[in-house]
Amino acid sequence: MLQIRWHSRAGQGAVTGAKALADVMARTGKYVQAYSVYGAEKRGAPMTAYDKIDDKPILDHSKWMQPDYVLVIDPSLVFQEEIVDNTKDDTIFIVTSHMDKDDLLSIAKHLQGKKVYIIDAIKISQEEIGRAIPNTPMLGAFIKVSNIIPFEDFLVSIEDILSKFPKKIIEGNLRAIKRAYEEVK
Amino acid sequence: MAERYELKNKEVWDGNMAAAHALRQAQVDVVAAYPITPSTPIVQNYAQFLADGYVDGEFVMVESEHSAMSACVGAAAAGGRVATATSSQGYALMVEVLYQASGMRLPIVMTVVNRALASPLNIHGDHADLYLGRDAGWIHLIANNPQEAYDMTLCAFKIAEDERVRLPVTTNQDGFLVSHTAQVVEPLQDEEAYNFIGEYKALNPMLDTKNPVTYGAQTEEEWHFEHKANQHKALMESTPVIEEIFNKFADISGRKYNIVETYKLDDADIALVVMGSAYETAMLAVDKAREEGIKVGLLMPRVFRPFPYNQVAEKLKNVKAVAALDRSAPMGAMGALYNEVSGALAANGQSAIMTNYIYGLGGRDTTVEHILEVIRETNENAKAGKRVTPLQGFINLRGPKLSFN
Numbered sequence: 001m002l003q004i005r006w007h008s009r010a011g012q013g014a015v016t017g018a019k020a021l022a023d024v025m026a027r028t029g030k031y032v033q034a035y036s037v038y039g040a041e042k043r044g045a046p047m048t049a050y051d052k053i054d055d056k057p058i059l060d061h062s063k064w065m066q067p068d069y070v071l072v073i074d075p076s077l078v079f080q081e082e083i084v085d086n087t088k089d090d091t092i093f094i095v096t097s098h099m100d101k102d103d104l105l106s107i108a109k110h111l112q113g114k115k116v117y118i119i120d121a122i123k124i125s126q127e128e129i130g131r132a133i134p135n136t137p138m139l140g141a142f143i144k145v146s147n148i149i150p151f152e153d154f155l156v157s158i159e160d161i162l163s164k165f166p167k168k169i170i171e172g173n174l175r176a177i178k179r180a181y182e183e184v185k
Numbered sequence: 186m187a188e189r190y191e192l193k194n195k196e197v198w199d200g201n202m203a204a205a206h207a208l209r210q211a212q213v214d215v216v217a218a219y220p221i222t223p224s225t226p227i228v229q230n231y232a233q234f235l236a237d238g239y240v241d242g243e244f245v246m247v248e249s250e251h252s253a254m255s256a257c258v259g260a261a262a263a264g265g266r267v268a269t270a271t272s273s274q275g276y277a278l279m280v281e282v283l284y285q286a287s288g289m290r291l292p293i294v295m296t297v298v299n300r301a302l303a304s305p306l307n308i309h310g311d312h313a314d315l316y317l318g319r320d321a322g323w324i325h326l327i328a329n330n331p332q333e334a335y336d337m338t339l340c341a342f343k344i345a346e347d348e349r350v351r352l353p354v355t356t357n358q359d360g361f362l363v364s365h366t367a368q369v370v371e372p373l374q375d376e377e378a379y380n381f382i383g384e385y386k387a388l389n390p391m392l393d394t395k396n397p398v399t400y401g402a403q404t405e406e407e408w409h410f411e412h413k414a415n416q417h418k419a420l421m422e423s424t425p426v427i428e429e430i431f432n433k434f435a436d437i438s439g440r441k442y443n444i445v446e447t448y449k450l451d452d453a454d455i456a457l458v459v460m461g462s463a464y465e466t467a468m469l470a471v472d473k474a475r476e477e478g479i480k481v482g483l484l485m486p487r488v489f490r491p492f493p494y495n496q497v498a499e500k501l502k503n504v505k506a507v508a509a510l511d512r513s514a515p516m517g518a519m520g521a522l523y524n525e526v527s528g529a530l531a532a533n534g535q536s537a538i539m540t541n542y543i544y545g546l547g548g549r550d551t552t553v554e555h556i557l558e559v560i561r562e563t564n565e566n567a568k569a570g571k572r573v574t575p576l577q578g579f580i581n582l583r584g585p586k587l588s589f590n
Contacts, residue, residue, distance in 0.1 A: 018367075019197070019199075019367045022197050023367075026195060026197045026369050031369055032367070032369060033367070034367040034368075035199075035361070035366040035367070036365065039308070040222075040306075040308050057369075058368065059466065059468050059469055060466050060469055060553060061329075061330075061362045061463065061465055061466045062466055062550050062552040062553065062555075063362075063550045064550055064552045
């Protein structure tokens with residue numbers, strides 16, 4: 001089973017992102033679970049969202065997981081040590097930041113020795129979508145790093161999932177996804 | 186005429202979306218609701234379906250849950266198919282009217298997303314609300330995942346409206362763990378779902394002014410007892426009808442539900458009894474325990490009321506020890522599942538060693554490892570031939586264990 005944990009602030013779209021990824025993967029015949037953990041707090045509070053992807057039905061309804069991927073879509077949460085909780089030696093971290101890797105790791109010491117990829121998902125979403133909603137660019141970065149499905153297939157599914165939105169929003173999101181796919185490093 | 190909704194063979198829905206689509210496909214005449222976390226999206230999605238032309242019925246916004254259930258009672262007595270949704274404090278505020286609905290034999294369907302009751306205030310899942318409605322005279326069906334939340338809601342209408350039953354039904358799904366967890370759901374197409382439930386047949390509708398009837402009349406000591414005994418008998422005798430409807434549902438969906446669900450119980454020495462999403466988590470714990478050589482199985486009453494005493498006893502006739510896991514604060518007693526299962530065994534001359542575990546209150550996580558620990562403890566009781574663990578324990582409680590012995 002592939003397990004993914006998102007770190008976000010409420011309102012940045014981690015729940016929507018996790019559900020979109022689950023939807024994309026279900027279309028390839030996989031079984032999925034997408035859920036989130038938050039309390040009664042409102043916009044801006046740190047929260048986590050989760051994806052589980054497997055070849056057989058997913059029965060585990062506990063919230064606990066040991067993630068294969070940790071996706072951090074808020075630049076300030078990169079500095080919180082909680083992002084490495086319950087991770088494995090080979091867990092891959094994809095974090096949003098405007099900093100380069102050396103500068104980031106010199107401050108975020110908990111990420112030293114980990115497999116870390118960086119994408120400036122906030123900047124990309126602001127420039128391409130017009131709002132700091134870093135969830136879809138993170139998906140683009142995740143597809144590049146994980147190679148979980150062919151990028152063209154991903155684009156077809158995500159365009160369909162976004163089809164309820166106005167054309168301008170769909171196009172902005174697709175540009176953001178493609179740019180993140182190219183820029184993650 | 187409501188528009189047909191295009192559904193894929195496989196959708197990715199959370200439990201709330203699944204329940205909302207089942208309500209839409211049932212073409213309910215009146216939904217009266219006052220949204221509350223975590224069942225809010227059921228009502229919200231339903232209202233969206235209505236606004237988009239997928240629902241013909243009325244959606245009544247009311248000023249409280251007491252009013253919601255009161256409006257449901259009025260609409261059902263008038264002669265319509267009626268449904269609502271609620272959770273927790275909203276459920277608590279409805280309780281007075283829940284008893285009225287069942288006493289008037291109104292086939293209302295309520296999709297409940299189970300949540301803890303305050304105080305302290307908590308929005309997360311446990312079975313406090315389900316247990317609060319235990320004696321309200323409703324049939325209570327349990328769903329463990331979004332697919333089952335959808336399936337049970339479709340079945341609920343057919344069960345409630347069957348002329349041999351005519352009782353209100355709740356469907357129950359765990360707050361957040363099911364209601365907000367998106368999984369693959371294979372829905373029926375609209376016509377297939379509607380044809381399964383069938384046209385609504387009004388019985389003694391108040392709007393039939395040529396045949397005036399009274400609902401909710403006063404009966405004192407000369408008749409009250411007979412009414413309540415008959416109502417109870419209808420509830421107890423609904424089990425074979427529910428079974429028949431589950432079989433009909435299996436014919437069209439391929440998904441077979443049972444009054445009592447079991448997992449690897451046939452050759453088991455010990456059993457866990459658990460209801461809700463933790464039943465599926467417990468399946469993984471059973472698989473692990475069997476790798477350790479512990480022959481353990483699981484049992485879940487799919488139908489919590491009427492409680493299937495004899496079926497439960499039959500399924501547990503060969504086990505030496507049983508742990509009943511209750512997801513509600515028992516407050517001065519053993520949990521409800523412990524009491525029901527003990528009663529079922531005693532009534533049939535069975536003497537498995539019984540223990541009770543309380544878990545998951547207010548959304549506290551219950552993992553495969555936690556359940557595996559319960560299995561190991563239960564196995565100790567079976568091996569000793571007597572109870573060597575506390576009578577009642579708490580799973581994944583922080584601080585002192587607080588067990589009762």
